[in-house]
Amino acid sequence: MKLLFGSFLSGLLFSIGLSISGMTQPKKVLAFLDLFGNWDPSLLWVMIGAITVYSVTYRLGLANRSPLFSPTFHIPELKSVDKFLVFGAIIFGIGWGLAGFCPGPALTSLMTLQKDPFLFCLGLILGMFIFKQLRQWKAL
Numbered sequence: 001m002k003l004l005f006g007s008f009l010s011g012l013l014f015s016i017g018l019s020i021s022g023m024t025q026p027k028k029v030l031a032f033l034d035l036f037g038n039w040d041p042s043l044l045w046v047m048i049g050a051i052t053v054y055s056v057t058y059r060l061g062l063a064n065r066s067p068l069f070s071p072t073f074h075i076p077e078l079k080s081v082d083k084f085l086v087f088g089a090i091i092f093g094i095g096w097g098l099a100g101f102c103p104g105p106a107l108t109s110l111m112t113l114q115k116d117p118f119l120f121c122l123g124l125i126l127g128m129f130i131f132k133q134l135r136q137w138k139a140l
Helices: 002-021 026-033 044-062 081-098 105-110 115-139
Strands: none
Touching: 002 105, 026 044, 026 081, 044 105, 081 115, 105 115
16 A cells, blocks of 8 residues: 555656646647757756755665655666667657657657547557567567
C-alpha cells in the first residue's frame, strides 16, 4: 500500500507540475523547439528547475538507508549507450517535434478529453508494441 501511495503521490505532483509549467500544451512545446523562429525559452527554466530538484533530492534520498515508499532503491544498472538507446532517442525526438507531446504530458493531457492526446497515446502504445515484437523477433 505504501508503494502505491508513493507512486500516486509522485504521479500527482508530476502531472500538476507539467500542467502549471505549460508542458501539456503542444503549441508551447513546439515554440520551445523552434530555435530559429518564434522561440519560447520558458520551458528551459522548467527543465533547469526539474534538474535542480532532482539532483538535490536524488542525493538526499541516497543518503537514507531505504526509500520512503519502497523497500529498496531501483537504480538502473545499465550505464552504457547502445544502438537501442540512440535509435529510441532519435525516434522520441522526432515524435516530440512532430506532435508537441512527450509521454508524461500526453498522459496528463488525457484529462482534457481532446482527441490529440488520445491519438498520441495510441501511437505511443502501438510503437511500444511494435518495438517489443521486433525485439522478440530479433532474439529468435
